[in-house]
Amino acid sequence: MITASLAYTILSKDMTSSLNKVAAQATVKKDAQYYADNINKVKDVDDFLGDYKLYSYAMKAYGLEDMTYAKAFMKKVLESDLTDPNSYANKLSDTRYREFAAAFNFNAPDKDVQTDAQEDDLIGLYKQSFVDADKAAAAESTYYSNNIDSVQTVDDLVNNTRLRTYVLKTFKIDPTYASKDFLRQVLTSDLSDPTSVVNTQGGDKYKALAAQFSFNADGTVTGTAQTAAQKASVIETYTLNSQSVIIDNAVGSDVVYVSKTAADYNKAYYTAKIGTITNVDDLVADARLTSYIKTAYSMGADFTAPALRMVLTDPSYAQLMGFTNVYNAFNFKSDGSTSTTARAQTIDQANKLASAASSTANYYSVTSQSSGITNVDDLLGDSVMARYIKDAYGLGVNFSNAELKNILTDSAYAAAQGQAGLNADFNFNADGSINGSVIQTAAQRKSTTDKSAANAAHFNAMIGNVTNVDDIMSDPVAVSYLRTSMQIADSVSDATLRTFLVDPAAASAQGYSDVHDLFNFKTDGSVATLYATQTAAQSANTSSKADSAAVYYQSTIAGISNVDQLLADQKLNNFVRNAYGIPATVSDVDLRAILTDQSGTGTYADVAAAFNFKADGSLEDGLAAQTSSQITNTKIAAGARTDDYSSRMATIANVDELIADPAITNFLKSTYDLAFDITDAELKSILTDATAAAAAGHADLNADFNFAADGSLPAVSSVQTADQAQTTNDNYMARYDDERDEAIEEVADNYSSMMADSTSLLDTAEIKTVNDFLRTNASADFKKSNDNLPDPYHVALQAFGLTDQEVPRSMMRKILTSDAYDPNGYIASLKDERITNLARAFNFGPDGKAAAPLQALPDATLAKYATDYKAHVTMLLKAGPVKDKASKDATTEVDYFAKGMAKVQSLDDFLDDSRLTDLVLKANNLDPKDYDKATLKKIFTSDPDDKKSYLNTKADARFKDIVAAFNFDKEGNLTRAKIGAIQNKAAEAHTQDLFIKQTLETQQGESNDGVRLALYFSRKAPSITSIYSILGDKALYQVITTAYSLPAQISSMDVAKQADLINRFVKLEDLQDPKKVDKLLRRFTAMYDVQNSTQQSPALQILTGGGTQQA
DSSP states (O other): OOOHHHHHHHHHHTHHHHHHHHHTSHHHHHHHHHHHHHGGGOOSHHHHHHOHHHHHHHHHHTTOGGGTTOHHHHHHHHTOOTTSTTSHHHHSSOHHHHHHHHTSOTTOOOOOSSOHHHHHHHHHHHHHHHHHHHHHHHHHHHHHHHHGGGOOBHHHHHTOHHHHHHHHHHTTOOTTTOOHHHHHHHHTSOTTOTTSHIIIIIHHHHHHHHTTOOBOTTSBBSSOSSOHHHHHHHHHHHHHHTOOEEEOOSSSOOEEOOOHHHHHHHHHHHHHHHTTOOBHHHHHTOHHHHHHHHHHTTOOTTOOHHHHHHHHHOHHHHHHHTOHHHHHTSOBOTTSBBOSBOOSSOHHHHHHHHHHHHHHHHHHHHHTTSTTOOBHHHHHTSHHHHHHHHHHTTOOTTSOHHHHHHHHHOHHHHHHTTOHHHHHTSOBOTTSBBSSSOSSOHHHHHHHHHHHHHHHHHHHHHHTTOOBHHHHHTOHHHHHHHHHHHTOOTTSOHHHHHHHHHOHHHHHHTTOHHHHTTSOBOTTSBBOBOBOSSOHHHHHHHHHHHHHHHHHHHHHHTTOOSHHHHHHOHHHHHHHHHHHTOOTTSOHHHHHHHHTOOSSOSTTHHHHHTSOBOTTSOBOTTOOSSOHHHHHHHHHHHHHHHHHHHHHHTTOOBHHHHHTOHHHHHHHHHHHTOOTTOOHHHHHHHHHOHHHHHHTTOHHHHHTOOOOTTSBOOBOOSSSOHHHHHHHHHHHHHHTTHHHHHHHHHHHHHHHHHHSOOSOTTTBOOOOBHHHHTSOHHHHBSOSTTTTSOOHHHHHHHHTTOOTTTSOHHHHHHHHTSOTTOTTSHHHHHOOHHHHHHHTTOOBOTTSBBOOOOOSSOHHHHHHHHHHHHHHHHTTOOTTHHHHHHHHHHHHHHHHHHHHHHHOOBHHHHHTOHHHHHHHHHHTTOOGGGOOHHHHHHHHTSOTTOTTSHHHHTSOTHHHHHHHHSOBOTTSBBOSTTOOSSSOHHHHHHHHHHHHHHHHHHHHHHHOHHHHHHHHHHHHGGGOOSHHHHHTOHHHHHHHHHHTTOOGGGGGSOHHHHHHHHHHHOOGGGGGOHHHHHHHHHHHHHHHHHHTSSSOOTHHHIIIIITOOOO
């Protein structure tokens, strides 16, 4: 018998040759062939366990030969879910059982029509499809715009497929069926000739098309094929007609994907059109205007035209429907004609009053629950609280606190005064103390606030009919509501309050300008006349210039290094003056003093605080003139000036009123870049004289206003003032995408609901078969709310850019029941990537029933990699915070890996995510730094059956198992070819390989147990990630103790001490290095030979019996 050392040296020198010799042995070859021929004919786990030849072959391969008798035990192992850390196999301490279970598909993934990852991807594609369609339409418009001006003959247009298609789609003519010859005749027809082709054969669509071109009868052009206006009209129409339909409503308006470009077109249309509307019927007859209004005020697409008409003309109905803001946004009389007088309140004014009322109500709610109120006197001592209660219960401002106290503390007195409800809403004893722990329960407090809210509703309903200040003053509920909301002192009589409402000077003198500014009353008490200072379009121009001024300010202020630089820049100077209300009477010298005043006091302390200038006008080192928050606050202040300007302009009657208002003139100087010290006469000349304005370089300012030469203005004839139109535009631009986004989410939610498991037959029927999938929403469940939504079939088509004309339901059935990964199958024959991706988004079998999803990596392998990764990244760390963090980080990476692999649909998907590839490499003890994306792609696309391939010649041997484990073909596509019913090809090959290695070890052990031990250790070394793995395996343990001549007595030591001792001789990282393992085993075999020079050791018994520890 040769020595173990010599035998190991011979075998390890050419292990491949040694294994091939074993594989070529007749018995081994026969057993291997039987296994290969029959393993995937097995029906279930019992069938497998019942075929002893298959079962025992596999058990031997995984070193479990001694457990072959324990079929019941092994059945539990095979049926374990390896992705569940608490499954039976995972709880066994011997990892061989987990490896054995991972080699088979007895716990294959559940059959699922669509996995969560597939569903998320499809819904993401569905949502993105609308964005993509919008981009595609924009690209076509760009092409059209760039090329239509080059068209010199009708044939240039007709023969250019892209231009021709664009034109036909613009007018909703199907390009598929449109004749080029007929189009040519239409384009050269004379619209004014009733006998021309377009007039006799064209129809409305072709007539509209012909009207947008300027071809001569012979097909030539004079100049260009289109005027600038025609070209713009065609592009606008194409954009609007290209909007994707999200919900196609059989009844009511469709919901379409309104893009930003389409929204801008709608805004421009509204701004231009609204000024021509003179009565409500003209407005509601224009579907585009009404759609715009309904979007701007969130009324809903299905809000009917008759209902909208009532909202616009009847304040009571508007209040009932919750659309008082819509009523106030227009100036219609009850008969639908246009009013030339302002509303008593604009929308902005109404909002300010509502905000004040809300603040007061919040104050009441908070204070009434505070511990600061311990008795009735505390409550009534707070004037805001007392006033709020009086308003809520209709007591009036003159109702004394003494009387109110009696009502709150004496129920009999309260009843006698008709205020039993008021007493019941509070919890005061007769002595004024609190009866219980609170002055009001939540229910009592709600009763009070509801009464106050009813007063607010009363005010909002009546204000629309107010034409004179006395309409308010004669309504005690309205007066009480106004007093309470604005916290007007009880000492202010009704007569004085009336004065405040009509006289700005009187209001300002008493500190009640905010009350005056809530309404539009003239000094005689009537409502101010509306003047056409600016049209909606002019107002939009002004607003745009104000925005530009803000942009300039933000971009320029950052470069200012001292105060003089700021003052010298007229635009910056004006912007600051406007934002902070600094009048022209304040000179630049004075403004410099303000900006450099560090005292924190004075009229303009807030202005100084908004900047960072030192007393000498310089800046601290490293400090900007303004911080980002200071810049933002300045812009907000300027924005408020813009809002104030817009609300005040409608009642400006002439140019002198405008010039007399410093807030307006400051705004104009900032917006139109006027000199801050421009004289009133100069400004008046610019506003009233176009020639003078042009000479002064301010023609744009003159053009944006409607002052006559004498400074007068015409009364408004439009249904909206410029401010009202601007508010409507602002609302629309803020909300145009709300309905579309809500509709997309509704469709996506319905899709998810349809794809999910059903919880009730009365709700949603789950999709289990392709027939279920192809049903409409109406036939799939008993719900009615989703009948108008796209069904799953249409959602899937939309997601992948397909239509039901391209893929009818019958074709969809065939697609979904075909193998999307078969390179020679039906789907591949269609040569349409969209259809391929669609098919791969679902998991239907050939029978139309749900099937297991095709995964890039089987669950068992995924679980193995996760376990190995965690072990490898923590194996060299000692217990403590560092290891705990590493373990936590590893868990995060494993979670990411599981989710990421679920989304992988190709090799490129996998290689594009370094976190996925890094985990796989580290799990297999390979350093990610050694393998870039190109190298990994070369490895994964190698032919494993070609001995000369990169995988078999250049790559580390561990990659053979890695590549085999993934379900990628040589092109990097997912494939079912590697999947077996019971065992995948990779697992089958691995089982065969292990069987041959086990056989070699067994055969060598028959002549020399030391060789068997060495071969076993060599095979297991790469998977050892803990010293305790060695202590738990007697064969591994014997190799180490023999190699380093450790006495047998150490086995009786404490396990931890054994581990420390073994760790002195064995470094875990060395076991991952084949050369160091080989060196260790040469030492072992030499020592083994010394210890067993004439006798064999009981190693065979160790390897086949005593070496297993079970949980």
